[in-house]
Amino acid sequence: MKQEEKKTLQIPYEECTDGSIIWRYSKNPIIGRNPNETIARAFNSAVVEFNSKFVGIFRGDTKSTIPYLYYGESEDGINFKINKDPIVFYNVDGSKHEIEYAYDPRVVKIDGTFYIMWCNGSNGAPTIGLAETKDFKKYTFISSPFLPFNRNGVLFPKKINGEFAMLSRPSDGGHTPFGDIFISYSKDLVYWGKHKLVMKPSWQWWQSTKIGAGPFPIETKEGWILIYHGVTKTCAGMVYSIGAALLDLNDPSKVIGRTDNYLMTPEMEYETIGFVPNVVFPCAALVDNKGRIAIYYGAADTYLSLAFTTVDKLLSVLKK
Amino acid sequence: MKQEEKKTLQIPYEECTDGSIIWRYSKNPIIGRNPNETIARAFNSAVVEFNSKFVGIFRGDTKSTIPYLYYGESEDGINFKINKDPIVFYNVDGSKHEIEYAYDPRVVKIDGTFYIMWCNGSNGAPTIGLAETKDFKKYTFISSPFLPFNRNGVLFPKKINGEFAMLSRPSDGGHTPFGDIFISYSKDLVYWGKHKLVMKPSWQWWQSTKIGAGPFPIETKEGWILIYHGVTKTCAGMVYSIGAALLDLNDPSKVIGRTDNYLMTPEMEYETIGFVPNVVFPCAALVDNKGRIAIYYGAADTYLSLAFTTVDKLLSVLKK
Amino acid sequence: MKQEEKKTLQIPYEECTDGSIIWRYSKNPIIGRNPNETIARAFNSAVVEFNSKFVGIFRGDTKSTIPYLYYGESEDGINFKINKDPIVFYNVDGSKHEIEYAYDPRVVKIDGTFYIMWCNGSNGAPTIGLAETKDFKKYTFISSPFLPFNRNGVLFPKKINGEFAMLSRPSDGGHTPFGDIFISYSKDLVYWGKHKLVMKPSWQWWQSTKIGAGPFPIETKEGWILIYHGVTKTCAGMVYSIGAALLDLNDPSKVIGRTDNYLMTPEMEYETIGFVPNVVFPCAALVDNKGRIAIYYGAADTYLSLAFTTVDKLLSVLKK
Amino acid sequence: MKQEEKKTLQIPYEECTDGSIIWRYSKNPIIGRNPNETIARAFNSAVVEFNSKFVGIFRGDTKSTIPYLYYGESEDGINFKINKDPIVFYNVDGSKHEIEYAYDPRVVKIDGTFYIMWCNGSNGAPTIGLAETKDFKKYTFISSPFLPFNRNGVLFPKKINGEFAMLSRPSDGGHTPFGDIFISYSKDLVYWGKHKLVMKPSWQWWQSTKIGAGPFPIETKEGWILIYHGVTKTCAGMVYSIGAALLDLNDPSKVIGRTDNYLMTPEMEYETIGFVPNVVFPCAALVDNKGRIAIYYGAADTYLSLAFTTVDKLLSVLKK
Amino acid sequence: MKQEEKKTLQIPYEECTDGSIIWRYSKNPIIGRNPNETIARAFNSAVVEFNSKFVGIFRGDTKSTIPYLYYGESEDGINFKINKDPIVFYNVDGSKHEIEYAYDPRVVKIDGTFYIMWCNGSNGAPTIGLAETKDFKKYTFISSPFLPFNRNGVLFPKKINGEFAMLSRPSDGGHTPFGDIFISYSKDLVYWGKHKLVMKPSWQWWQSTKIGAGPFPIETKEGWILIYHGVTKTCAGMVYSIGAALLDLNDPSKVIGRTDNYLMTPEMEYETIGFVPNVVFPCAALVDNKGRIAIYYGAADTYLSLAFTTVDKLLSVLKK
Amino acid sequence: MKQEEKKTLQIPYEECTDGSIIWRYSKNPIIGRNPNETIARAFNSAVVEFNSKFVGIFRGDTKSTIPYLYYGESEDGINFKINKDPIVFYNVDGSKHEIEYAYDPRVVKIDGTFYIMWCNGSNGAPTIGLAETKDFKKYTFISSPFLPFNRNGVLFPKKINGEFAMLSRPSDGGHTPFGDIFISYSKDLVYWGKHKLVMKPSWQWWQSTKIGAGPFPIETKEGWILIYHGVTKTCAGMVYSIGAALLDLNDPSKVIGRTDNYLMTPEMEYETIGFVPNVVFPCAALVDNKGRIAIYYGAADTYLSLAFTTVDKLLSVLKK
Numbered sequence A, B, C, D, E, F: 001m002k003q004e005e006k007k008t009l010q011i012p013y014e015e016c017t018d019g020s021i022i023w024r025y026s027k028n029p030i031i032g033r034n035p036n037e038t039i040a041r042a043f044n045s046a047v048v049e050f051n052s053k054f055v056g057i058f059r060g061d062t063k064s065t066i067p068y069l070y071y072g073e074s075e076d077g078i079n080f081k082i083n084k085d086p087i088v089f090y091n092v093d094g095s096k097h098e099i100e101y102a103y104d105p106r107v108v109k110i111d112g113t114f115y116i117m118w119c120n121g122s123n124g125a126p127t128i129g130l131a132e133t134k135d136f137k138k139y140t141f142i143s144s145p146f147l148p149f150n151r152n153g154v155l156f157p158k159k160i161n162g163e164f165a166m167l168s169r170p171s172d173g174g175h176t177p178f179g180d181i182f183i184s185y186s187k188d189l190v191y192w193g194k195h196k197l198v199m200k201p202s203w204q205w206w207q208s209t210k211i212g213a214g215p216f217p218i219e220t221k222e223g224w225i226l227i228y229h230g231v232t233k234t235c236a237g238m239v240y241s242i243g244a245a246l247l248d249l250n251d252p253s254k255v256i257g258r259t260d261n262y263l264m265t266p267e268m269e270y271e272t273i274g275f276v277p278n279v280v281f282p283c284a285a286l287v288d289n290k291g292r293i294a295i296y297y298g299a300a301d302t303y304l305s306l307a308f309t310t311v312d313k314l315l316s317v318l319k320k
Helices: A311-318 B311-318 C311-318 D311-318 E311-318 F311-318
Strands: A039-042 A046-050 A053-062 A067-074 A102-110 A113-122 A125-133 A139-143 A150-155 A164-170 A181-186 A191-199 A210-213 A218-220 A223-234 A237-247 A255-258 A280-287 A292-299 A303-310 B039-042 B046-050 B053-062 B067-074 B102-110 B113-122 B125-133 B139-143 B150-155 B164-170 B181-186 B192-199 B210-213 B218-220 B223-234 B237-247 B255-258 B280-287 B292-299 B303-310 C039-042 C046-050 C053-062 C067-074 C102-110 C113-122 C125-133 C139-143 C150-155 C164-170 C181-186 C192-199 C210-213 C218-220 C223-234 C237-247 C255-258 C280-287 C292-299 C303-310 D039-042 D046-050 D053-062 D067-074 D102-110 D113-122 D125-133 D139-143 D150-155 D164-170 D181-186 D191-199 D210-213 D218-220 D223-234 D237-247 D255-258 D280-287 D292-299 D303-310 E039-042 E046-050 E053-062 E067-074 E102-110 E113-122 E125-133 E139-143 E150-155 E164-170 E181-186 E191-199 E210-213 E218-220 E223-234 E237-247 E255-258 E280-287 E292-299 E303-310 F039-042 F046-050 F053-062 F067-074 F102-110 F113-122 F125-133 F139-143 F150-155 F164-170 F181-186 F191-199 F210-213 F218-220 F223-234 F237-247 F255-258 F280-287 F292-299 F303-310
Touching: A039 A067, A046 A102, A046 A113, A046 A280, A053 A102, A053 A113, A053 A280, A102 A150, A102 A280, A113 A150, A125 A150, A150 A210, A164 A210, A181 A210, A181 F191, A191 A255, A191 F181, A218 A311, A223 A280, A223 A311, A237 A280, A237 A311, A255 A311, A292 A311, A303 A311, B039 B067, B046 B102, B046 B113, B046 B280, B053 B102, B053 B113, B053 B280, B102 B150, B102 B280, B113 B150, B125 B150, B150 B210, B164 B210, B181 B210, B192 B255, B192 C192, B218 B311, B223 B280, B223 B311, B237 B280, B237 B311, B255 B311, B292 B311, B303 B311, C039 C067, C046 C102, C046 C113, C046 C280, C053 C102, C053 C113, C053 C280, C102 C150, C102 C280, C113 C150, C125 C150, C150 C210, C164 C210, C181 C210, C192 C255, C218 C311, C223 C280, C223 C311, C237 C280, C237 C311, C255 C311, C292 C311, C303 C311, D039 D067, D046 D102, D046 D113, D046 D280, D053 D102, D053 D113, D053 D280, D102 D150, D102 D280, D113 D150, D125 D150, D150 D210, D164 D210, D181 D210, D181 E191, D191 D255, D191 E181, D218 D311, D223 D280, D223 D311, D237 D280, D237 D311, D255 D311, D292 D311, D303 D311, E046 E102, E046 E113, E046 E280, E053 E102, E053 E113, E053 E280, E102 E150, E102 E280, E113 E150, E125 E150, E150 E210, E164 E210, E181 E210, E191 E255, E218 E311, E223 E280, E223 E311, E237 E280, E237 E311, E255 E311, E303 E311, F039 F067, F046 F102, F046 F113, F046 F280, F053 F102, F053 F113, F053 F280, F102 F150, F102 F280, F113 F150, F125 F150, F150 F210, F164 F210, F181 F210, F191 F255, F218 F311, F223 F280, F223 F311, F237 F280, F237 F311, F255 F311, F292 F311, F303 F311
Parallel strands: none
Antiparallel strands: A039 A053, A046 A053, A053 A067, A067 A102, A102 A113, A113 A125, A125 A139, A150 A164, A164 A181, A181 A191, A191 F191, A210 A223, A218 A223, A223 A237, A237 A255, A280 A292, A292 A303, B039 B053, B046 B053, B053 B067, B067 B102, B102 B113, B113 B125, B125 B139, B150 B164, B164 B181, B181 B192, B210 B223, B218 B223, B223 B237, B237 B255, B280 B292, B292 B303, C039 C053, C046 C053, C053 C067, C067 C102, C102 C113, C113 C125, C125 C139, C150 C164, C164 C181, C181 C192, C210 C223, C218 C223, C223 C237, C237 C255, C280 C292, C292 C303, D039 D053, D046 D053, D053 D067, D067 D102, D102 D113, D113 D125, D125 D139, D150 D164, D164 D181, D181 D191, D191 E191, D210 D223, D218 D223, D223 D237, D237 D255, D280 D292, D292 D303, E039 E053, E046 E053, E053 E067, E067 E102, E102 E113, E113 E125, E125 E139, E150 E164, E164 E181, E181 E191, E210 E223, E218 E223, E223 E237, E237 E255, E280 E292, E292 E303, F039 F053, F046 F053, F053 F067, F067 F102, F102 F113, F113 F125, F125 F139, F150 F164, F164 F181, F181 F191, F210 F223, F218 F223, F223 F237, F237 F255, F280 F292, F292 F303
């Protein structure tokens, strides 16, 4: 594992041709329906670099339509081979951790360990599940950081003031029609506290019903860039768009900047048609040393897609 | 009518090319929007063989968007000519039976008589209507077997222990968010009783909101194969998929097997876009003597489509 | 049992002092909270004469608040001794019929047999349960006449045109905000059909949300008198009042007369305060040979109370 | 401005090829997503002739998804250039009239003045806003004719019995599931009264949930032709179709004729896919001296589209 | 009619004994259930002085539970005799004005004419009805000032800046869970405009769901005193309390003061038990020349009650 | 403070006279409406012994109906004098901790410090607030242990396996129609984790909607006795009853016993009439060295009442 970081991986990227802040990959979606014989739809998923490859933790909805997490890998970050069997988690004591359902994973690497968070079915109620792996072979379930009902838990990629920090969105048990982003802290990933409100829905309609953190925040000199989803409710259901915010480096509950305009909204056929029409849902972002960003986002709860941006572009709309 | 059975009709069929249990007709949909000048959409419909032809009882939603039942016929089971005027039903006493609205028909032949069931508007409330015809010219309204509110009534194609048996799904007056399949018995098609629960929604999300019988059950040595629809609720509305169950030959309230995975879910453009996106709704099945099956299903409450399977394939997933 | 009818029982009765059509017993309620050590509240209940006594089938909500049916008896029709253990029903084959819950019983005697109907929990869904007894010792479960969801099933006290006739109110699984009275027929109490609408809610607010049959209909020369409950919905919940209708003797689906005004509405403390405030719910009526009527009604889902009227008084408001 | 009327403009038009009453423009939609850099979707919009051009008041939803009104113009009525900044309204006293949000405009010319009505956010509640302009440069806010909650306000194009007349649809603050069309009168556009019901939803399902006026009524010898939208509710949301009615010339609250069948319903991809699938929403109509009509309608809350008809065709279905 | 004002009437009044701002009459309620043979409950009602008597326009809910308006009169303002037949209204043209239902009246005298406002059923939807009388014998229906849905319309007792002014609360068709007080103006009582928001619900829970004007505003040197009802929603329904506000004399849309605390909330048995428990609903106030005030308020939608206060006491809590 | 424990206080107590497990104080309620000039209703409140007195933290709803916490004290545990001003909390840094609203307090003493928990309004959303005091004069706000939405937080009276343990009930922002009891642990009262489900609602109707912990658990040799409230939903709102459970001493997420029957349900006038009819809500319990228990419970969200039981009686129904 020593050589892990040696080979420099090239993240998927295409140049912007039209002045957008975020622009789509020209060959979207990168994962279509029925990617393998057990998975019906693989969409809201997280990709990171590991061992000179791109590895992903995928939300795969089986043909029994129960979502679980799956491991997949890719040479180029675009073409993925996804396992047919879901990831098995073990408790700290070595026993198997039973999974009712698991969806919308995020993955973040802190000090050489990969942490996976997802919406975890626990006694029939959704809350955040938190696990770790060092090799994407053995996965240890660490804790349910919060009481139900919670979704969209996202760890920061490093400790803040010596503590782990996690964003999350308290909710209820259904198709929650409300939702704010909170931050919580922990010294050990098991006991959590110091909860603070970060952001509420806003008057712009695309983010007026609920909001939730997307990929783990990207550290910049100006602050943490948080790419998030915002939701509005039409007379034909909810519409999910993408926005961004800039959070204070030392106290991320302080919002320095936030997009009034969405940065991306469902427009393409693979975003407007599918199991849940009109959803773009970002779960992961790769950043290279030039500040180029590849965003992995679920489309219509059916496809996995890619979009691109840069740190500078995002900062240009978030600093003011 | 004597020669009715002589000519062997070839049911519509295409071979499976990808290992699916149920696979779609390559030229779907077989009926598009506005099939004639009075009907806007013809979709959830029932086809049977009669007099060396394929005849269908079609759900046709007029341009006033009220659904009625229409007669249509076809040489090949694919290209149908549908009447412009809805079917007129007569009561046993010869008077005309007024129809408020009628939708989602099923047709089954028992002892030379064709029985038609549908969701029938009665005093403003939906329940099952039951009629018979011998020639698809004269239609006699027999009874409303059940009190409102009920939908998806499906007669078995022969008597069980000397009695008619009908599946149905008690419901409420709106877009019912619940629904189990029950079986009821009758000696005369007028008085019904001995109601028993057959199946409830299940934990698999695609069939977790409600379920309803599709085509009339197919008799096999292993049991009755029941193709049914299962429904889940997303934040953009309900999604209808197709599953199957195996019911005991002598006591069909006993479920021998049942699909955990859906066998078909809305994936094609004609299933995911339309008046009600994301609906596949099976109403009829033709079975030939080789065990090949042609399923007629409504797509997006807009189109009529075909899918194929075989008795053996279905049994292979239902027996365990 | 031969002497059963010998002794003439005097039904509970007080003269009217204020010109009302229906007036209350001066010592209401006749059953208070916690009538014995197992029952918390005994209210919507049915009383008949048997063996020179008044016997009752009581709705008793246990201290686990699950309603079951209990046997009780009384010399005067006012002071009842209620059993501590609920009635046990046996199937026709002699096996025990399991009861999930049972409430709002009615009892009617036809040709020497007492028939009991109630709202019966069956697979978690409410529908009508029907049982018989000849001696109030052995109770045989006959059938669930209708599919769920149904409540307020009431048999007529004799066959009509050679068939049993039952009123009922199709509903849904919750605190149903709608409900019409239907009539259905049967030759054998097992198979039911020929369903017809009898009455819908009306524009008078007290009966504008839903209606349901009360005691079994009282036969008069002018027609069947049906005492029923009507419900309206305020911003603090539903209010149950009492009305009456006159149904055609030979075709009870024909409504000859019906009260525009309620005949009784919750006014007394025992009707306006309790587990469900503002409920008067009639379940039984005794009629003597002078046409005097004693109505047993539940009050506030907490108490059993008595009210009086006469056949003539009721007819005077129903004939027009 | 004197020459304004001189040049005869040719309204956009294509001949009907299939016998429809209303038929679509072959190159729909005429405005796609992101028509300029500030507007994400321009759809339910109003076009009139002015100064030998076609000018439009557009509903433009910004990329913050707040709708405002925008000015645009076109030589041919098809290709429009829309301003990037929303229209600014001034009060009568010259102060700026603040706009919370503004959508679904209609424009009508009366005695040389153009009146603009729209759904106006006022203290967080939607009601009708009414403004005037003579030159599409200076816009004066006249009044909020009605108390909240109201939408789809449409002035008649001339006074009736000496008074201004406006159609509107009282509603509530959300995705209103009910709605009738009313007419109100005014002598001065500020004080309104003499409210009368014009039309309620009807039993045809496409117009059974709510209805609302579309373009301003077209005067004919037979009466006012009102093109309107009708809405139904499926288990996947609301569907908006187009119908028409004929109103009495002198008393438009009298409905002479009304379509049982929709004249247009969402069928095309640009109508069935988008921000709100399955919406066709007419806001404006141009009529030439041959009685040819060009209808501007919003599609899927995403596109602006054109459809055509003629006065004679509409009358042929409305007179009876 | 000339002597009308001669005899000085003594309004009902009792001194305060406990320092309250508003205190109850010691013999409440003044009207109990079934005040005459046609009325079941007379409660939210308006009393004024006329011809040396107290006359009232009563909300009487009949025994068919439809509310109408009734005339009643009293020597002492406490003991009322109420007519058995509802008030008949005539249109300006002399024809009878049909009443679907009418409730919650207010009465105000302006320049010798009494104006009556109430919630008026019109085409099945509630809005304000406005009528006038000079003698409480002939009642002329003037107009429906506003489109549905509206309730709690209250005219000011004199013109403001030369125009009639009315408070009202736009709402929806059911047990509206929201509601602000607006003011509108008219020169002729027929055409209304210049709508402005006066007050919204506030953060204090008792007035956080909706608010509505009570008696007509009382003119003082400091401003108009508006006694109003505020509503909160518990898990057992809505609770109505009483508050007050001080409005600017010349522009009553300016709120000078407003109670944080309720001035009265349901506490007595006749307020907490009844058709709708926990309602105190003020509709009228009498003020004498010493500034003493008698408030008539409905209790529990069942009783009419009296409470007292003084102008000085109210001002003491409203000025700040 | 040293002598604090010296004088032995006699807890309020009356002997049981009727065999009940829990019985009411004969002079209930102990606090009526308007206990002082600022508080309208003082009900769900917590009492402990301190300094040879009984001190209480009261939920007082002001006349602006906002609930805050108030200090009160009593010599006999029955007659309390409650402060007029709410308790002021200070943050650890000495700054004032602002309170939006605060209700349903519990108080528990651990190692000489009193900990107060309540439902705390935070950014408009309810969650648990946790504070400490040693002298009931200075109150320090420690933390919000959990993300919103949460209610009924109850600390155990001593550490379990070296950690603080708290019960709570995750919920949503309204009149939550669901709710399970969870347990969470903390080493420092700031960071919380190791969340586990303790109990869900059960099939008995009185506890079928939601449940929540009442007084802090009482330690016995057999386990922790948890007195809790169970809620059911009638057509007139929610009804709150009282039950009990026995939890494992070392792992309180293990339920050893639990009441099928409620131990108390609203029956008395002060429990069935009030701001929220039909509520009994226990918040505190005093236990003496003979195992006698005095339970303080809120009645109808209006009164504070007392009930009695003994450890032995409770164990007798919980052990099996």
